[in-house]
Amino acid sequence: MAQSTDSPRRVAVLGSGSWGTTFAKILADGGSSVAMWARRPELAREISQSNRNSDYLPGINLPRNIWASARLPEVLEGAEQVYLSVPSQSLRENLRIVREIIPEDALVVSLMKGVEKGTGARMSEVIRQELGLGGERVAVASGPNLALEIAKEQPTAAVVSSESIDTATAVAMTATNPYFRSFVNTDVIGTEFGGVLKNLIAVAIGIVDGVGYGENTKASIITRGLAEMTDFAVAYGARPETLSGLAGLGDLIATCESSLSRNNTAGRLLGQGYSYSEVIKQMNQTAEGLSSVAPVLELALAKGVQMPIVSQVAEVLAGTLNPRDIAPHLTTDELPQGE
Ligand SMILES: NC(=O)c1ccc[n+]([C@@H]2O[C@H](COP(=O)([O-])OP(=O)(O)OC[C@H]3O[C@@H](n4cnc5c(N)ncnc54)[C@H](O)[C@@H]3O)[C@@H](O)[C@H]2O)c1
Ligand SMILES: O=P(O)(O)OC[C@H](O)CO
Known part of the structure; x- marks a missing residue:
């Protein structure tokens, strides 16, 4: 629902990469007045004066x-x-x-899909720790949200989650416009972990794509990947239905299917035989999955959750598993497992 243009809500977006800029456009097209922080003054000038961010969103005019x-x-x-x-x-x-x-009363919203190395903290946890905020002041937004498609105003849905439904609703209303619709939930853990874990499965999909395997392999990995994501997130307190929603299955489909995905792209390079360090050199945008593998496996170990696909991605990254051998199960499994 667009707000009245008489008194537009003032919002800030910190980060002017592809998602920060696209989300600024979503908010502006929903009627807010949007201030963006860019680290580089020349990028700030381009956004303000030319209404463009040509490095990250080529061809897109910003409001x-x-x-x-x-x-x-x-x-x-x-x-x-x-x-x-x-x-x-x-x-x-x-x-x-x-x-x-x-500002003292501002709501703080994470748009990020990673966990912190060393602590395993979700982004909303880092926000609450560093800013000393209660859960009612913090929200996260997630879903099948490939930036460039949304910047082109292709119809898309997302979910905004907060411990407080009022906070989730306030943010979702601000982050809604004719081409972008935000749903709400109060399962912050499931919503955040959905976004983190789908990146890891998308790396696996990229790897098998790069090797040259076809749709059976990919469908098997997506399906077993969703089971792995759900087991992990539920062990940390998520509601299973969140993982079947936009922040889980929805985002898994988008990220695994699209060549726009940086995680999928990084995986494809690994599958084509490039080493981890060569892939890092080639990526000029953030592929969160590469940094999240280790902390996710540590968290899984702490709860006794099996993550065969994520474990194999870690082995490919470490150079100890040939990409051709990645499979939707541990290659050492001997007995049939229950689905
Ligand atoms: N791009 C998408 O389609 C998309 C969609 C949904 C969520 N996300 C998530 O949004 C987050 C940001 O991703 P993005 O796509 O905008 O990445 P990006 O690589 O396009 O942009 C990252 C931005 O952060 C800046 N940056 C780099 N290091 C920094 C530092 N140390 N301090 C401050 N700024 C720094 C870069 O200059 C750049 O402006 C990620 O967690 C990603 O998973 C991305
Ligand atoms: O480009 P990726 O792999 O970071 O994915 C972008 C978004 O998270 C898709 O929802």
Whole structure:
């Protein structure tokens, strides 16, 4: 639902990569006045003066109710909602810079799909720790959301989750426009882990695609991958139905099917025989799955959850498993397992 243009809501987006910029467009097209933070002043100038972000969203015209700056205080001033879209491994250091200048009553929304190395923390946990916020002030947005398709205004749905349904609803209303519809739930754990885990399965899909395997292999990995995602997330307190929703199955389909996905692309390069370090050199955008593999496997071990597909992705990344041998089960399985 678009807001009244008489008094547009003031929101801030920190991070001007492909998703931060696309989400700024979603918010602006929903009627908000959007301030973006870009690390590079020249990118901030391009966004403000030319209504473009040609590095990340080539060919896309941004709405006029978006402006950008490299100066955080002016971006955050008066923001009622603050959306965060930086690489997950950099979130904590960025929050330490902004914690004194985030407006006191602002809602804080994670757009990210990673877990922190070393701590295994979800992004909403990092936000709550660093900003000292209660769950009612924090939300996460997730779903089948490939940035470039949405920037082209292709109809898309997402889900906004918060412990407080009022917070989820307030954010979802702000993040809704004629081409983007936000649903709500209160399962923050399931919503966040859905976004993290589908990236790992998408890397596996990329790997088998790169090897040259066909649809049976991919469908087997997607189906068993969803079972793996659900077991893991439920062990950490998620509701299983969340993993069948937009933030789970929905995002799994989009990310596994699309060559726009950076995780899928990274996997494809691995499947074609490039090493992990060569893949990192070739990726000029964030592929969160590559950093999330290790912390996810540590979390799985702590709860005794089996993750055969994610474990094999870790082995391919480490160079200890030939990409041709990746399979929707552990290759050492001897007895048939229950589905
Ligand atoms: N692109 C998508 O389609 C999409 C969709 C949904 C969610 N996401 C999630 O959004 C998050 C951001 O992804 P993206 O696609 O915008 O990535 P991106 O690589 O396109 O952009 C990342 C941005 O962060 C900046 N950056 C890099 N290191 C930084 C640091 N140390 N501190 C601050 N800024 C830094 C980069 O300059 C860039 O502007 C990820 O967690 C991703 O999983 C992406
Ligand atoms: O490009 P990816 O692999 O980071 O995926 C982007 C989004 O998460 C898809 O929903």
